[in-house]
Amino acid sequence: MASDHTRTAILAAAERLYADRGFGDVTLRDIVAAAGVNLAAVNYHFGSKDELIAELFVTRSIATNRERLNELKAAEEAGGGRADIDAILRALVGPTLRGCLGPDRERSTAARFMIRASIESVPPIRRIKNREVDHLRKFAAAMRRSLPDRGEVDLFWGLHFALAMAHHTIRESERLTRLSDGKCDLNDVQAIIERIVAVSVVALTGAAAEKKPAAKLVARDAR
Amino acid sequence: MASDHTRTAILAAAERLYADRGFGDVTLRDIVAAAGVNLAAVNYHFGSKDELIAELFVTRSIATNRERLNELKAAEEAGGGRADIDAILRALVGPTLRGCLGPDRERSTAARFMIRASIESVPPIRRIKNREVDHLRKFAAAMRRSLPDRGEVDLFWGLHFALAMAHHTIRESERLTRLSDGKCDLNDVQAIIERIVAVSVVALTGAAAEKKPAAKLVARDAR
């Protein structure tokens, strides 16, 4: 196999263009122009435009999912097979949020691409997302082990709401900034993670989350 | 002015098609065929495709926003200018959820259209959504009056999270059903509303929400 030069150039250019301008108005011609390759190269190397998009998204979401599972595994091992609920939730929303938010200027192309994928939800990506359920089941199982007394339905809702807060924060970060006149700091990702985890924990346990003083919990002091 | 027959037929056909098949693959030709009118009628009556979509969305979201404000006003008058926080949140998420969720077969075209609008986020709709901030400020103000001791930033986050749970539930209702093997009942809209309100309230007040026994609160008993 020759050097992947063309293939790689297409992937890089496509990710950057999609990140900058969205899926809606980036054509194959834009991509090949930016990559400095021939138009036919896309179909030769990827088969179709949709498969190119799918490959971009799969690559990134595999990375995120692996990170999630690593954190989950670490948390379960630390707890002897039964992770704390806040650690589970942190493993669930942390990688995604860290991947997509943060100081504007150091936000990577990959992050901006994933934000687009989260907002625009184009068909090839939606197809992949549908398979994500199996991945989430592992977190549901961990939550069941962590909170065996909690009803199964409540656990699903808790998991669902945690993801809701994470994804909505990614999707609507601009609106929240505008609504709060910049008072909500979207750059302090760790604080956002802790805030979401804290809300999810109280939603699941009905009690304020004070169990893990090691991690700095959400600063909820009045200002 | 003649009878709005053509105009109305276009609006109805467009809303139904967009609801059924999404914005991505519905063309003006599909719409005029379904409406039984001429292709040029769309541009004659609406100016452009985007303006047609915008009109559809504006009509529906004005209705939702009015409903929201009515509920908010009623809650504030009942409390003498200071509504309970759970009533405010109910006014915020209730109309949207009631408009979009509920038993599948009685789900209206309008509801399905709004779900699409929530998922696909096409340019003309995004432009309109950006103006929604002013509307949300009224709820932020009401929350400030209701919880004057709570920090402003926390209130914004609470508002943001409440919307997050509502919209994510609408967007990902199918996935939640699949993840929970149907155990999460997406048909009981009122229960979902109360669940979201309850989580938001504890997130905002740090205490379990037991203040209003009149409304049935979320059933969080283990099963």
Add this chain to the structure above:
DNA sequence: GATAGTTTCATACAACTGTTTGAATTGCAA
């Protein structure tokens, strides 16, 4: 250095898109 397989290239294709045009038709008022 011939050969076979891979990769690149310019170009054409075929289909679809929203929009425009200008003539026909309609409906209403005088």
Add this chain to the structure above:
DNA sequence: TTGCAATTCAAACAGTTGTATGAAACTATC
């Protein structure tokens, strides 16, 4: 009925899209 504006219509327009083709260039193997 006449006149005038609003509406409808068939047709074409102008542009874009993703994809396919077949020849050319390259690369590595024998």
